[in-house]
Amino acid sequence: MSIKIGLLGFGTVASGIPFLLHENSSKILDASRDQLEIAKVLVKDEEEKERLLAAGNNFNFVTNIDDILQDESIAIVVELMGRIEPARTFITKALEAGKHVVSANKDLIATHGKDLIALAQDKGLAFYYEAAVAGGIPILRTLANSLTSDKVTRILGVLNGTSNFMMTKMVDEGWTYEAALAEAQALGYAESDPTNDVEGIDAAYKAVILSQFGFGMAIDFEQVSHQGISSITPDDVAVAQQLGYVIKLVGSVEETASGIFAEVSPTFLPKSHPLASVNDVMNAVFVESIGIGESMYYGPGAGQKPTATSVVADIIRIARRIKDGNVGKPFNEFSRETKIADPADVTSNYYFAINTSDEKGKMLRLAEIFNSEDISFEQVLQQKANGTTARVVIITHELSKTQLANVTEKLTAVSDFELLNTFKVLGE
């Protein structure tokens, strides 16, 4: 007897699944203890079905979700449609119909995961989604299984391949944001509306899921602040390099005394930091913990085969657990009361780029403003003035989000200074 699978969607990732099942059949069979069989594939309409059949795809394509939901021989539903609807409704119905579910849908899991996880648990069903964070990198299962013995204190991740590709062009080759975006779009890495990738929204979805696995806390997507890469200028990139840093879009989740804090923001990484050499479309998750100390998990964050590999690993795990009679366990069992950090407890070094008129006393005035918020400087760089304006770059010592908000308010309130950019700086 084989384990029958119903696929929802037959896009790029989905079509990587038959590749793996074929190319790696004996290992997968040994691990699953049973043949995995794609019994039905849901597609949008008759037109898509005809197109796929004509292209030589030899599957039982269906256009009505009920054909899968009502098929009692199908044990596992694999959702690879993306976006919120109809994925949410279909997964809900699949769970209600007693089917285990695998998904790679980070948007959905980050925004409606709680309900789906609760429903799966209630029904004694598996709901796995390794592919939802960092595609091919097996980070969720590693956090859930191997880091059970450890206490994670901070997770830093290069979690979005598109923006990392763009940042690599901007850092290594000095491209502007606009040129990098155009190239990413030309290569198919960025969509015509690139907002989710470049504004840190996609990475914020992943930060929500990492918070659950790394810290046992279910924060809401709205609680993850996100700042994108569109405001980064070649000047910022150049000064970062000069000071020994590389700028990347980093998702971070950390636990402070009062709770956890998650955000996505452009971050100055010291060149020697392992995340600093994660380039192009690659992703990496850097974990700081009391036991291991520092560990990093690196790989492709997207793509057909990497994502399909994570999906099939989830399917195998479900197949094994069905055999073992313990299939109902949640993907992530680590759960604590969710506490959000007090902004006063969230600290980092920061980079400030400020324009000021090139007049006597401006530097003193600037120092006074920072001093009034008890912020001290680690490095200051006044760049050559053009006669009328001077550009001042400051790397601060540690300051809190409260101090950051206060000093930002003061800087923008006075007409002497134009605050160009503020980015987090990771200490050595």
Next chain:
Amino acid sequence: MSIKIGLLGFGTVASGIPFLLHENSSKILDASRDQLEIAKVLVKDEEEKERLLAAGNNFNFVTNIDDILQDESIAIVVELMGRIEPARTFITKALEAGKHVVSANKDLIATHGKDLIALAQDKGLAFYYEAAVAGGIPILRTLANSLTSDKVTRILGVLNGTSNFMMTKMVDEGWTYEAALAEAQALGYAESDPTNDVEGIDAAYKAVILSQFGFGMAIDFEQVSHQGISSITPDDVAVAQQLGYVIKLVGSVEETASGIFAEVSPTFLPKSHPLASVNDVMNAVFVESIGIGESMYYGPGAGQKPTATSVVADIIRIARRIKDGNVGKPFNEFSRETKIADPADVTSNYYFAINTSDEKGKMLRLAEIFNSEDISFEQVLQQKANGTTARVVIITHELSKTQLANVTEKLTAVSDFELLNTFKVLGE
């Protein structure tokens, strides 16, 4: 009821276990579903026992293994003594007495693992050893659980922290091998007899275990060729840098058409390769596979807390499986017939450093020798002659182990050339 543990040995790693059990108690309790309790600790003799008690270690120390073996309340034995004997005997006895076993002992597992694994399986007991490879990096469980869906084609690893610390000094700061060794010994990274670390023996043990998890093949330690770092000179390091490479001691296991091949050798890594920036005592395992493509797992390869974290993760896994009633499963279930590669199928680029007398026609003669073995050059560098001898550096295109053996034999047979060093070169 708690799950009782018997510790064999109370050295550096063992004493990290109570740290984790205390500092991370609620998460570990949730994951284990039961309190983990160190019931007894085996130490060498009364003297060690008195010393440990006097130092404030509040454990039930025993000096006779039978006190643990015959204690029916002890479910899990954790062996952290290292070396072959008496660890091998004690683990065997523990399994025979019906106890699950966790070990961090790579020497033992690489050389006598087969028998111990078979005995555990025969008895329906768990025998886990995540900490045996790359200390804190959860690479074995990741290969066993997450990469089940994938087919691994090559594993490259920086697997020995001591030699990597030394290579970092030699590469980044131009130190000699001797100076780097002295520093490693002064810092306690290298033992007074550093053979296992610097000659690649320790990394070869790990390659044996990685072969099992990555390729399902149980190769013998004797089948892993190993070359150490003691022959690397500052000249080699300098020319590597000049040509865009970093030299590291790399363990590699790859599958060819005829079977697998494992070796440990100094390797020229392109500077852009993720392994090239793994520095100091850190370890990393770089996995090439048909699904994910390229992934890397980075972290501390040794040390008290990282290693203890892996050990406790194993203990938690056993505790959970005891509860679930499926504790007898092998750590690694991937197993195929072991086939060792034909040397003609094992290919790589190579670096040759050769001294020759500074006479006319020598370069032609050298080119003839390589050409006679059908080996072509990718880069050739003739370094300034000192009047009597010239140093020639060659980076070849791909050649097989058979070609390597043949050309090496020819070069050493003729008196015109002195073959200084031959190292593998990883292609871009």
